[in-house]
Amino acid sequence: MRRHRFRPAPLALAAVLAFSVPLAVHAQPAPAGQAAVQLSIASQPLAQALNDLARQTRLELIVQPSLVAGRTAPAVAGLLTPREALDRLLAGSGLVAVIEGTVVTVQRIPVPAAGTAPAGSTTLSEVRVTAAGERSGLTENTGSYTTRQAGTATPLGLSLRETPQSVSVITRQRMEDQGLTQLPEVVAQTPGLVLRQGGNQGSDSSPIYSRGFTVNTYMVDGVRQTDSNYSSIFQTNDMAMFDRVEVVRGASGLMNGVGTPGAAINLIRKRPTADFQGHVRAEAGSWNHARAEVDLSSPLNASGSVRGRLVAAAQDNDSYIDRLKERKKLLYGVVEADLTPDTQLFAGASVQHHDATGHARGGLPAFYADGTRTAWARSASAAPPWAYSQRHYTSVFAALEHRVSDDWKLKATATRTTSFYDELIGYASGGAPVRETGAGVTIWAGRWTAKPRQDSLDLQTTGRFDLLGRKHDIAFGAQLSRTSYRAPNYTNWTHAGWSSAIANIYTWDGTSPAEPNNPSIGRATSDERLNSAYATLRLKPTDALALLAGARVVDWSRYQTSTRYSTGATTITDRGETGEVIPYLGAVYDIDRNWSAYASYTSIFTPQNLRLANGDYMDPQTGDSFELGIKGAFLNDRLNASAAVYKARQDNLGIAIPNVFAPDGSQAYQAVSGTSTRGFEMEVSGEVQPGWQVSAGFSRNMTRDRLRARLNTDVPQNTLKLFTSYRIAGIGKGLTVGGGVRWQNAIYLDNQGAARTRFTQPAYAVVDLMARYAVTDTVAVTANIGNLLDKVYYNTVGNSYYGTPRHLRVGLDVRF
Known part of the structure; x- marks a missing residue:
């Protein structure tokens, strides 16, 4: 001991x-x-x-x-x-x-067995117990900015130090301290991630980047969400129902079958608790922000073998951008039942709505017709009132877990998720205004809508076995996923008999031109299947050395049809990849009690739904990813530190072509092969001293093509993210204060505007503050200030979409 x-x-x-x-x-x-x-x-x-x-x-x-x-x-x-x-x-x-x-x-408290001392006895005879406690990754009620276990990189449930990849975790405490209620807000605070936000929340023009690559791997409780050509729909997740967000940077093919060398984002749901607990929160803030949350958890029978939890949230807000209004709703219910001492059922459902009016995919033009820069107010909107975005999600899931022995466990998870999106697009980013008259700006207008349904089945076995007198770990399983939808096709970007011109952008109130007549001109269907099987082995030849080896075999197919009503002609696209093997190798060596060194390798394979300018789909991304690093765990894993260097080589990398669209109206890309990305990352998270939590990370990434020319110049190479909080127990019932800074280097795009000049956003930093004061043992008041110094900056380059100005949110928390 x-x-x-x-x-x-x-x-x-x-x-x-x-x-x-x-x-x-x-x-x-x-x-x-x-x-x-x-x-x-x-x-x-x-x-x-x-x-x-x-x-x-x-x-x-x-x-x-x-x-x-x-x-x-x-x-x-x-x-x-x-x-x-x-x-x-x-x-x-x-x-x-x-x-x-x-x-x-x-x-x-032990339960006396038959024949032992009666219940009135004060003590039992001494019993020596040696038990290996099962590690849990749950972060709720820990007050911590780190976790003891993460399962997004491998299925073995390793600690952060034991995992041979870079892993960041945004815990429940971190989300509550900073008021992070939406996934893009979490992304903005996560080390190594960059949200290149070119439009309002949820826009497909706001990709997430990691290590120079777009992030298209989203998971919920370890189950990959299949996007069917629209992965950005997963960005509009409300955080009230999640315990934590795990982010693995680098390729994650072992867990997902397919994936880029960017990152995988895994949202972990809250679980019912052993005892009753309740939490009610009301929040108000800048731009008519109003939010309410209720979270109740309790045993549902006398023995506590059945437990339930219900989470509800509702939010209405305007925006610093004119005409933009948002409404968000969430309802999540889950039941956890101990069917036997060794068998547990976890089942539930969730519904989320994210609706916005005055919604835009971009900002106003960045250049006048003469090639000089424009200077709009941060509140200036590019959206007409008729533009909207609706995104609704319904998920039903059940997981059955059975412990065969102390060393072996079986788990099966079935999920059905139905996503609905309907987006009427309108944003005044086209053209360039004449400085003297305000004429020359045009509206991009279009629409897309669909209702994808994903059915998934995940089977997993994990266990330990003895070999040569030592214990080793193994996991194997299979995942089957199918996503299908039927959707109408529309005439996007150009419409018969409709002019997109705005007479005078200086006096424009969004009402003219009116919404174009945009009838459905055809229909499309899609059936996407992703099936895979995997095995992972962790050998421990010595106490200090762990060797990991694994592979996943993938079958992927996507069958699409597109029919034109006017001609009746149907275009069929049938793509597939069979028997693709994604290997995974890793090694972790314990240098001493606190420090470990690691190395890992995996290959890259990602079928792409990106289109070239001629409408053809891009070939799958392929390549290799390598990583070397060192990790430290201190204060009995209450503080984690890491540093890593990495390199990835990739072919068929999709690079967006600004303001160029494929025939179906989607963003057009060019395929670049021979690309490479390399960089390094450093991170510290957890408790530095009693009551003092910290999360700090620095990332540097360089992505170049085969001729060594820099790619993704509109994505920062260097980012620094820091947030810290301190609990002062001696003030009232407890005062917690905190603050943070987010910094990035300059970004730019060349050949912009009529003068074909460079559009640069210089390096900048954004400062945030928070405070929480416990009025009583159960009631607390909170305050969060974002962008304290009111820094003016563009979220991206290419149009005039500004970052959020200084804003305030105050809340009242009641726990019982």
Whole structure:
């Protein structure tokens, strides 16, 4: 058993995984030397309450994280011995604390077996227990900016230090501290990710980049979301239903079958808790922002073998951009049931709506007709009132997990997700205004709508086995996914009898020209299938060395038809790739107790739904990805650090051609082969000192074509992201203050405007602040200020779409 001098930190991250102590049914008399202490502990998650008690009494603490996860403690205050305080904190929890000198062990109250001492006995005979606690990645109620386990890079449930790839986690505490309620807000705070936002939230003109490549891999609880040619629909996710967001940078073919060397974003749903807990939040802010959240979790039967959770959220807001209004809704319900001691069912459903009016894919033109730069107000909108975006999602899922033995586990997950999108496009980014008259600007107008349905089945087996006297890990499984839809085709960008011209952009209020007549001119169908099988092996030839090897075999196909009503002609596209093998190799070497070095390799294979200017689909992306790095874990995994260098080679990389569209109206791309990207990343996340959480990351990336010319000049090469918070327990019931900065280097595009000049956005930094004050043990007031210094900058280059000005949000949190 390894004991640590306890430091005040989130308890779930301060726990050890093995212990050997006497068990006791009832409280023991306070040992000598345990004198009464003046205590002040607020009602809060049990993990944090025990953390506060340990800090105030200077005790060492040993506990399994799973025992306290999801539990809430009452407020405890006054002159009390540690024994008395522990009894109050653990009352009704089914847990007991054993004190041996300055060491406290929290464990379950044992149930006497038949023939043992009667229930009235105060103690049991000493029992030595050695248990390997199961690591959990859940971050709720930990108060932490890091996690103990991540499952997006491999299916083995490794810690961040054990994973031979760069992994970032945005935890529940981080989202609550910064008020991150939408996925793009999370992306903006995640190290190594860049949101090149060229339009309003959810626009297909706002791709996410990592390591120089667009991110098109989105997952929910480890199940890949198949996009059917429109991956940006997954950006409009509300965060209220998720425990955390895991981001693996680099290729993720082992977990997804297909993937670019950019990143994979995995959204992990909240789970029901062992004890009742409730959370209600109301929030108001700049530009008529109003949001409400309700989150209730409770056992549903007396024994607690069935547990449920319900999350609801609603948000209405205007914007700093004229005419843009948004309405968002979320409802999530889930049930978790212990069918047997070894079998658990996790099933639920969610509904999300994201609706916007006055919605634009871009900003106003960046250049006058004479080639000089325009200078619009940040509030100036490129959207007419008739432009809108509607995105609705419904997901039903069920997961059955069975523990065959202490070492082997089976899991099956079935999901049906129906996405609906209807977007009437209108944005005044075309043309160039005449400086003297305001004439010359045109509206791009079009429409696309569909209702894709995805059915997925994921089967997984994980286990451990003995070989040559050592334990090793293995996982294997299969994934089957099918996405289909039927959708109308429209006349996009040009419309008979309709003029796109705006008479005077200086006086334009969006009402003219009116919405064009845009009838359906045909229909399209799509059937996309992605089936794969994989195996992963983690060998431990020595205590310090772990070798990982795995592969996934992929079959992918997509069958599409497009029919013109006017001629009845049908165009058929039947594409497929069979038996594609994606290998994965990795090694992790423990240098000492805190530091490890690692290396990993995987290949790249991604079928593409991007179109060339002539309408043809691009060939699959292929290539290789290499990564070397070092990782550190400190304070019993409460603080994680990493640094990595990487290199990727890729063929058929899609590069967007500005203002060029394929015949179907979608963005046109050019295929570039022989591209390479290389760079390095550094990150630190977790608890630096008791009550002090930090997340900091720096990334540098260079992407070039085969002639060594730089690609993606409109994506920053260097980014720095920092956020930190500190909890001051001595002020009232607790005050938490925090702040952060996001910095990026200059970006540019050449050959812009009539003068074919360079459009540059210089390097800039955005500063954010937060505060949370506990008014009582259950009520807190929060405040978040974004862009504190009111920095004026463009989100991207190519048009005049500005970043969000300074804004304020205040909230009231009630927990019970």
